[in-house]
Amino acid sequence: MDLEKKELLEKISKLELENSGLRKRLEAFESPLSADSSKLQHTKIDEDFTLDEYKRYGRQMIVPSFGSRDGQVRLKHSKVLVIGAGGLGCPALLYLSAAGVGKIGIIDDDVVDTSNLHRQVLHTTDSVGIHKCESAKRYISRLNPHVQVETYPYRLTNSNAFDIINKYDVIMDCTDTPATRYLINDVSVLCSKPIVSASGLKTEGQLTILNFKNMGPCYRCFYPKPPKPETVTTCTDGGVIGPAIGLMGITMALEAIKLITGYYTKENFKPFLAQYSGYPQQTLRVFKMRNKQHDCAICSPSATITKEIITNNEIDYASFCGKVNTNILDSKYRVSVRDFHENNNPKSVLLDVRPPEQFQITKLPNSINISWDPILTKADNIDEYFPADFDKSKDEVYVLCRYGNDSQLAAKKLIEELGIRNVKDIKGGINKWSEEIDSKIPKY
Template identity: 35%
Template sequence: MLTEEEKRKYRRHLQLPEIGEAGQLKLRAARVLVVGAGGLGCPVLQYLAAAGVGTLGIIDADVVDESNLHRQILFGPADVGRSKAETAAAVVARLNPLVATEVHNTRLDLSNVRALVEAYDVVVDGTDNFATRYLLNDACVLLGRPLVSGAIYKFEGQVSVFNYQGGPTYRCLFPVPPGADEAPNCSATGVLGVLPGVVGTAQATETLKVLLNLGEVLSGRLWLFDALTFATRTLRFARRPEQAALHLGTAEPAAYAELCRPALPTITAAALRHTLAGPAAAVPLLLDVREPHEFAAGHLPGAVNLPLSQLDARAAEVPATGAVVVYCQGGTRSAQAVARLQAGFGLGNLRSLEGGIGGYEG
């Protein structure tokens, strides 16, 4: 039974015959994993907490950067440099003390995705990279979990629900992962600050519908939103058995590593500033992959210049041990450099600076 406090708090839900006390008890018993406490994750966490979802898992390895504040509304200026997951959990606790939070201050990858997804009833994808989206999809298919997916780009957003009651999966809609140079992100292209609020709220809505078995869930449908025209449209897509069953029934998808590697390791400008201000022993090597004329015009103190155009020929100059932060002007070339050094030379000690030197100095 609901407590008197819960009855007062969720009174407007209880007045809806489609929810009522039985539905609110379902929400209290539910466990939802929110992957990414950024632009999409912030409204998702707020509304799910307010709705009374009993346990919210929050996974994010990043810290708050000043450039996040125009769209990531759980955070303020005083939070810059703090863990996103831990800060978001603290805000959720203030919003609704009846909701439990589980903080996963780590990056999602092949080593932890199965255990994390298996511990929750529904997974909400608030990430900004394709590798993690495919990784989450495959884990949800493997473990039978619904995946509420959202994505944003400049002024446009989209939402769908994958792997719901035998419905289509992410790979049914997008069978082939794009290349690294075909996958833009907010740090490189920008985004309208209010857009994640619209899309994230839609994701929260779909999550509640899944948990309550309410209405028509966006399974097999992709909802598209254009903030500039306020036009919306819905595209229908079908389950593709050869894609939906791609990894089903395998303990650890052997083909996954080839089809879609985990997201490239990155570091935010705030995290790098914090590291550079710390003990000298912890300061990473800074590798500038811009062209020599760009390097000569200005670079981070102590950085070494190794242009992307010369990377393959000079890869032996990159140390295989010790932390190395790779940067360029905006973050695109450094991501390419890290991907090439990981794939071709087995270097696992590299991180790409999000937003590049432009974001660091801006």
């Protein structure tokens, strides 16, 4: 029995030896073959593409609306400028580069911050602190090495906008300030470039195409006058849900693909504005928009804005759009966070006028919460919120908000309309408190 086992073991080891010898001989055959095959994958097999590109883009090339191989060739020869590598720009960049746009320009002067990461999905935790456009370039090069990326880690200005925009075929407006939107619009119209434009805030978004084949409409046709600065809410102030703004970025990428592949023509293109709502049920409603306005200041025959006017800085887009007045109250009604910190009057009331969602994130001890909008703006009596022995004629009320703007409006109302005499606004709000008094108060 033992002898039989020994023989069997010897046979097995002999077979294993033979087996490994055979494997080595086979590998010797395979390796030059696989090196050849990998080389072939990346060698052009016709005038346009490599095998890798056919494999990479095949699933979109076979979709009829895409325009087949011609559509892919057009993408490969196209140049797209993405202005803003944030909540809209990141998903747009992802899909544009994955789809095989030949050259992508990215302009953004900002650096990646931790508060961006929930929605700006090209950036990763280890990119915090580096320029957004460099972070995006790094990601794109890993996603699709066939895409050439050029970065502009500074702001678009009156003086550089023509040079940059002129180099591209399609302009993606992924910014969030009206001043930049007007600049992008005016320069793109003068350079005859179409703009894919979107915006997003909280749970909603909008999407449109401007200046299609110079037929209009343009941003100024929609909005001849800028919105009042106090009505403009940014993602920092109003908040934003990542997938909601992300979806807008993705729809932008698709509109750019439709423009580049020639899906839209002068005959079939109709000006539109798509509005997305994430809640309660997701909806995308598309509205027909009017054509070019006959008196538009930039895209009509009676236009008054020229390249010279822009490059000579005769239009100051920031002041055209205005700034929120941040000094509403007289300085005698305002105190610093330190002054308030050192005030130990137990009878004083601390009124926090931030929305309840923000109050829930963080608050100072013993504060009461009445949100400025919508409660305090409409209230004609707030006695129920105050302690029963509160004396309107002399007891102190300190008003706090996030950054110190709403609190000034609220303090003004308390003094002028609600008859409270001793009101002080806390300058810089709870954000300043976190910076100067207690760093354990989270910033959001």
